[in-house]
Amino acid sequence: MTRQGLFAAGVAASALLAGGASAQELRFTVWTGNDAHLEMLNGIAEGFRESHPDVTVRFETIPAGDYTQKLTFQIAGGNPPDLGWMFEDSIPAFIAAGVVEDIGPALRETEGYDLDDFSGPAMDLWSDGDAVYGIPFSTSPFMVFYNKDMFEAAGLEDPLAMVEAGEWTMEAFRDAALKLTEANDAWGFEFKDGEGYDSRIMHAIMPPIRAYGGHAWQDGECGFDDPKAVEAVTILHDMIFEDQSIVPPGEQGDFFSGSAAMTVNQISRASKMPEAGFAWGIAPLPTGPAGAAPIIGQAGISVFAQGDNKELATEFAAFMTNAENVEVMAQFFPPARASVLDSDAFIDANELIPAEQMAHVSDAIKQGSVLPSHENAPKILAAMKPRFDALFRADADVPATLAAVCAAIQDEL
Numbered sequence: 001m002t003r004q005g006l007f008a009a010g011v012a013a014s015a016l017l018a019g020g021a022s023a024q025e026l027r028f029t030v031w032t033g034n035d036a037h038l039e040m041l042n043g044i045a046e047g048f049r050e051s052h053p054d055v056t057v058r059f060e061t062i063p064a065g066d067y068t069q070k071l072t073f074q075i076a077g078g079n080p081p082d083l084g085w086m087f088e089d090s091i092p093a094f095i096a097a098g099v100v101e102d103i104g105p106a107l108r109e110t111e112g113y114d115l116d117d118f119s120g121p122a123m124d125l126w127s128d129g130d131a132v133y134g135i136p137f138s139t140s141p142f143m144v145f146y147n148k149d150m151f152e153a154a155g156l157e158d159p160l161a162m163v164e165a166g167e168w169t170m171e172a173f174r175d176a177a178l179k180l181t182e183a184n185d186a187w188g189f190e191f192k193d194g195e196g197y198d199s200r201i202m203h204a205i206m207p208p209i210r211a212y213g214g215h216a217w218q219d220g221e222c223g224f225d226d227p228k229a230v231e232a233v234t235i236l237h238d239m240i241f242e243d244q245s246i247v248p249p250g251e252q253g254d255f256f257s258g259s260a261a262m263t264v265n266q267i268s269r270a271s272k273m274p275e276a277g278f279a280w281g282i283a284p285l286p287t288g289p290a291g292a293a294p295i296i297g298q299a300g301i302s303v304f305a306q307g308d309n310k311e312l313a314t315e316f317a318a319f320m321t322n323a324e325n326v327e328v329m330a331q332f333f334p335p336a337r338a339s340v341l342d343s344d345a346f347i348d349a350n351e352l353i354p355a356e357q358m359a360h361v362s363d364a365i366k367q368g369s370v371l372p373s374h375e376n377a378p379k380i381l382a383a384m385k386p387r388f389d390a391l392f393r394a395d396a397d398v399p400a401t402l403a404a405v406c407a408a409i410q411d412e413l
Helices: 003-022 035-049 064-076 091-096 104-109 120-126 148-153 159-164 170-183 201-211 227-243 267-275 310-320 323-329 355-367 377-391 398-412
Strands: 024-030 055-061 083-087 135-141 143-147 262-265 280-283 295-303
Touching: 024 064, 024 310, 035 055, 035 267, 035 310, 035 323, 055 310, 064 083, 083 091, 083 310, 091 120, 091 295, 091 377, 104 310, 120 135, 120 295, 135 267, 135 323, 135 355, 143 148, 143 355, 148 170, 159 280, 170 227, 170 262, 201 227, 201 295, 201 377, 227 398, 267 280, 280 355, 295 310, 310 323, 377 398
Parallel strands: 024 055, 024 083
Antiparallel strands: 083 295, 135 295, 143 262, 143 280
């Protein structure tokens, strides 16, 4: 090869090396494997490439039940993602451990971001003074998904009609679950994602507890053994073992395939409904003696303090949660941005859910409260688990078992 040829090859190689060095990948952990969700997320990442052509975003799915544990292992093992989704019950522990970055200053300096557009209550878990450790991308209330065909077969009134009449109560819910079980070859009710005895235990017990005026813990004191909470959990226990209308431990029901008539979930799960093969709807949680008590599940986006690309990850977090992209995500994930939540864009965001039903979602966001959280949540949940395993047995003494739950977790509160 001539000297000129060697020089040209060297220039080309240098260019390739420079190009390779400038390319960056952000690793972003999520707990969804849903094709519609991932298509939307990848679309947002493509939008980011318009201003950052050498940056790619790789969404890494970790199942929800294993998410917090596996994420903790990755961080402890020196292999943290750059950014990722965070559950509302685990973010206080991650903040206390110093493993999530304060992105508040960067967000306030981002042109047009408008951090104040996020409602104060929605930001409570994710901020401390001026410090911001995550941005909620989903402030999603729990709703009752129900199979209209099964309600019709059981001769029952539609839950939304009962809501309008002020009759959608815990008593009506229990009665409907029993009649649905008797009239259909299906369970009357299934806990969220079929995991109410395991990773979704708080999702299972907190709706009735709050409807009865109880709480899990507050001001450093356990509330599971309060008479209001005991009454609420006793109703669930009776529905499982006396009525046999709730999918029991060891059995597998699936609302989305038609083996349960009702479940509790969030509107992101509506993406599974086109293949369901039955008519369906969503309604608010049933009321109790304390009235309506909507419960909100929150998820936020955090940047990890040990990551190698914190500045770039923060830029992407800001891009993903700007007003335009929050509006895009609103089809699956109800927003905390007031400008989007109060707009027709949100009510009309999900083509699978009629506007009048989405209005109930909006109302629940405005009136609801987030699931219990605590900086010692991992220890609390680990201590609770064997006691709740004992609760969900046919011969369980509910008051005594809930007292044992409080005894087990009190030191962590």
